[in-house]
Amino acid sequence: MKVIFLGTPAIAVPTLEALFADDFFEVVGVLCQPDRPKGRGNKVTPPAVKEALQRFDPEGKITLWQPEKLSKSPEIVEQMRAKNADAMVMVAFGQILKKDVLEMTPHGVINFHGSLLPKYRGAAPINWVIINGEKTTGVTTMRANAGVDTGDMLERIEFEIKSEWTAVDLAEHMSKAGAPLIISTLKGLADGSVKPIVQDDAEATYAPMLDKEMANIDWTWSARTIHNTVRGLVPWPGTVCQFRGTPLKVWQTKLVLDSLNIELDKDQKTPGTIINLNHKVYAVCGKNAEELIELCQVQPPGKPKIKAQDWANGVHLASNDCLVKA
Secondary structure, eight states, X not given: OEEEEEEOSGGGHHHHHHHHHOTTOEEEEEEOOOOEEETTXXXXXXXXXXXXXXXXXXXXXXXXXXXXXXXXXXXXXXXXXXXXOSEEEEESOOSOOOHHHHTSSTTOEEEEESSSTTTTXXXXXXXXXXXXXXXXXXXXXXXXXXXXXXXXXXXXXXXXXXXXXXXXXXXXXXXXXXXXHHHHHHHHHHHTOOOOBOOXXXXXXXXXXXXGGGGBXXXXXXXXXXXXXXXXXXXXXXXXXXXXXXXXXXXEEEEOTTGGGXXXXXXXXXXXXXXXXXXXXXXXXSTTSOEEEEEEEEEOTTSOOEEHHHHHHHHTOOTTOBEEOX
């Protein structure tokens, strides 16, 4: 089966690797986003998929396209069409495809979506399942259409979300679990064993794009809501609060299962109050200040991420120090 692959970040690499590893497939072209400035030095860096392709095809025999916008690159679309591919595979490509591309190959564009469709359609399903405290999620292969993740479903797998996983951890797990699912789907389409299933729009939920407004921690939230928000917003935009009038990013937290067994003094009954106890740093939270959450990793302005205990030692916490909404 001749395949054109569309993908950009690291989550797409295991699927590309799986296609190269299986003699059933011939990768005849790869599309990814252009090289971008990255890091503090703004060094122009190739995307993960481009780097992976160079490992498998060091002589550059496979065509690589990096359009700023495929929809405005008709010459690339025609070059893709000339490959006479049987299918296209898309994993986090990062651009919307128009009808001429969606219908270019006999099997269409087979998309890897990071949720159990029709739940969590949209741009950020991996983040939102964590933010919303879901216990399970999965990967769905689908035939992409002009809608937002509304195409026919093909195959899917379901798995548990571990309580300590961040969105980065979940994305890594999905990338590894989804690669063999893409292979299975393509082979099933080739032999007719995989049949499209129409999505039930009545069961659909949505996972909109993330924005910086979501980053502000409200310490009146429950400990679990704070924990899920911190995990779900890694690596971007991260979560933030204020300490002594300056921003403090919170990168890692831990639920305190026995928080009610820790007696709080009267002056600690304010959401956001910091408690340094037994070499651990806690924050009081909840509408009635009845819960605690452990702070594990934070980041002061202009400094690297550090253990919360090291940060607390450095700022010399006072008894009335409090974290507040940014």
